[in-house]
Amino acid sequence: MLSRVAESLFWMSRYVERAENTARFLDVNFNLLLDLNRITTVETPDCWIALILVTSDREKFDSLYGQYGAETVTDYLVFNRNNPNSIISCIGLARENARSVIESISSEMWEQINNLYHYLQTVTPQSVQNDPFSFYREIKNASHLFQGITDSTFPRNEGWDFVQIAKYLERADNAARLIDVKYHMLETSHAGHGDVVSGSVDIIQWMAVLKSCSALEAFRKVYFARIKPQSILEFLILDRTFPRSINFSVCAAKDALWRLSGGSAGRSFNSADRLIGKMEAELSYTTMDDIASKGLHSYLAGLEQGIMDVGEQTHLTYFAYHTPEIEPVEEGLRTTFSGNGGKRAEWSQAQQQQQQAYCR
Known part of the structure; x- marks a missing residue:
């Protein structure tokens, strides 16, 4: 398989997963505000800051909008084309990657991602503000349908593996970011409420964390007792x-x-294999006591860095284009597909921008 094809499949999958995660976070946040407003006064900016911290660059958001609210955060995370992590940007980039390898994917996959792209072109900020739940449900269902079509129509070859790597790296990264931000905000938000109200707010907030990972029902089937942060963290981090x-x-x-x-447990053929194997082994033998002794933030920061390192090593191993050390070639004879001093090939410049967006 050409590295160009593999990289496009990788980013197609990663961007679809990222768009679905963003839609789910926004949908859960709207429902969370409705639930909280029934029992206490909610500081709206605090509820929206978390979404920016999880999904995007806060400094960039502050420079564009300056205030946190439903309209500004929705515009930035859904419609802003200058934000590489907005839903419209992610689906546009996913479609472009799918189009570039249209001969390698099924026609049903292309039709689904293309239909979702054109649907987003018809949506306006006003329509989302009027009915956010229907819009986010459409994005989530379209993403699930794309993944289901991929499962049903895509051959189990090397391309399939790149699709899976991208999906699960993105999923792990989003879960780590969400837990890190939400845990910090919940642990520092008790002031100003009575004990009963504070306890109710905590339960609703932690239920929202589970819903953000589509995990509430699965969690309740494992833990029958009252919702506790320790149990939620164990489920979202360590459950196999x-x-x-x-x-x-x-x-x-x-x-x-x-x-x-x-590769296998006894041997690794490249750095990506070694790093992901090390992460998997550590997670297998880690307990909540280990995480507590290290500090949740430090532990999750290490996981996020590890996921990023695996992504970078996957890029270097399978996507980056290098040329061997050979005698210099005259500039006029250089081909368009040649590397230059270890840099990536000219046809991959657009993908370099994707790599920068990934290292957000």
């Missing part, structure tokens, strides 16, 4: 059966990477 937990996602990404290289 729930498909949106960090542990499950890292294991799935590891399996796909090892299928590509032929």
